[in-house]
Amino acid sequence: MGVLAGRVAVITGGTSGIGARTAAVFVAAGASVVIGGRRKDAGEAAVAELGDRARFTPADVRVESDVEALMATAVDEFGRLDVLVNNAGQGVSTPLPLPEADLAAFLDTLAVHAGGMFLGIKHAARIMIPRGSGSIINMSSIGAHRAGWSDISYSTAKAGVLQLTRSAAVELGPRGIRVNSISPGPIPTGIFAKNAGVDADRADRTAPLLEPLFVQAMENHQSIGRAGRAEDVAEVALWLAADASSFVTGQDIGVDGGISAGRPLTVAATERRLLAEAFSSLPT
Numbered sequence: 428m429g430v431l432a433g434r435v436a437v438i439t440g441g442t443s444g445i446g447a448r449t450a451a452v453f454v455a456a457g458a459s460v461v462i463g464g465r466r467k468d469a470g471e472a473a474v475a476e477l478g479d480r481a482r483f484t485p486a487d488v489r490v491e492s493d494v495e496a497l498m499a500t501a502v503d504e505f506g507r508l509d510v511l512v513n514n515a516g517q518g519v520s521t522p523l524p525l526p527e528a529d530l531a532a533f534l535d536t537l538a539v540h541a542g543g544m545f546l547g548i549k550h551a552a553r554i555m556i557p558r559g560s561g562s563i564i565n566m567s568s569i570g571a572h573r574a575g576w577s578d579i580s581y582s583t584a585k586a587g588v589l590q591l592t593r594s595a596a597v598e599l600g601p602r603g604i605r606v607n608s609i610s611p612g613p614i615p616t617g618i619f620a621k622n623a624g625v626d627a628d629r630a631d632r633t634a635p636l637l638e639p640l641f642v643q644a645m646e647n648h649q650s651i652g653r654a655g656r657a658e659d660v661a662e663v664a665l666w667l668a669a670d671a672s673s674f675v676t677g678q679d680i681g682v683d684g685g686i687s688a689g690r691p692l693t694v695a696a697t698e699r700r701l702l703a704e705a706f707s708s709l710p711t
């Protein structure tokens with residue numbers, strides 16, 4: 428019996444990347460899942476692969492009626508809602524320098540990440556409160572913790588997700604609902620190519636090809652010397668969804684290969700060597 432046997436989960440942004448992988452891991456753990464997303468073809472293809480315990484409902488997380496309908500699908504199709512993974516998100520195509528930055532684009536990023544997750548929590552809570560149980564998992568980012576890893580609007584939105592998580596956790600804890608977040612580091616999904624203007628389906632299909640580039644690019648940042656994978660994030664989401672984490676709420680878990688812990692020692696060693704060379708060449 429899987430740890431989510433008999434449970435029902437909604438996963439926003441389940442048509443690709445981390446959301447799609449989380450849906451597969453949850454189904455393998457015994458859950459039924461409803462995935463959301465804007466791309467109908469991608470959503471239908473994803474549930475066809477997931478099997479009988481999966482449904483797709485088109486939903487743009489910026490639209491409240493879409494989010495409400497997504498949660499309702501869980502109840503209509505599977506009779507309950509136990510877990511929400513608030514995962515839908517987008518990157519930012521060409522970050523502009525602050526003096527040229529556009530307010531509408533800034534607010535749209537907030538609308539998807541902070542607004543969409545707020546709506547998800549609101550409508551999941553309406554269903555979970557009467558049952559007195561539930562687990563909500565919000566997808567934040569390394570960008571919430573460290574500046575310079577993403578565009579200013581994305582970093583701001585993801586930092587907002589951390590406080591949204593804590594605020595919802597303290598309000599919903601007494602009603603039996605836990606709320607936590609995950610902060611992935613760079614994971615080679617389609618999100619990067621989409622930001623660069625590549626067609627979304629092609630971006631998703633070709634994402635694994637980026638792994639070697641990510642290993643190289645992260646060499647001076649991550650202590651773990653491999654690319655992060657959607658699976659790494661999905662497994663943490665599974666733990667947060669399951670009863671094993673029943674005393675954990677209001678927390679953020681980094682899944683970043685050590686980026687937020689500090690610099691790899693190899694970087695410090697190089698600097699120490701340069702300093703040692705500089706010291707040895709100082710005039711006596």
Ligand SMILES: NC(=O)c1ccc[n+]([C@@H]2O[C@H](COP(=O)([O-])OP(=O)(O)OC[C@H]3O[C@@H](n4cnc5c(N)ncnc54)[C@H](OP(=O)(O)O)[C@@H]3O)[C@@H](O)[C@H]2O)c1
Binds near residue numbers: 445469489539618621
């Ligand atoms: N990959 C990383 O390095 C990384 C790092 C930190 C955090 N994250 C976060 O992880 C989450 C998943 O990203 P990913 O890397 O898996 O990228 P992805 O493969 O591009 O997945 C993004 C998902 O969000 C959906 N989506 C985007 N805008 C939406 C909207 N307005 N309404 C509903 N769904 C929407 C997309 O579906 P449709 O296109 O079908 O709408 C897709 O299913 C995001 O919140 C992202 O910010 C990713």
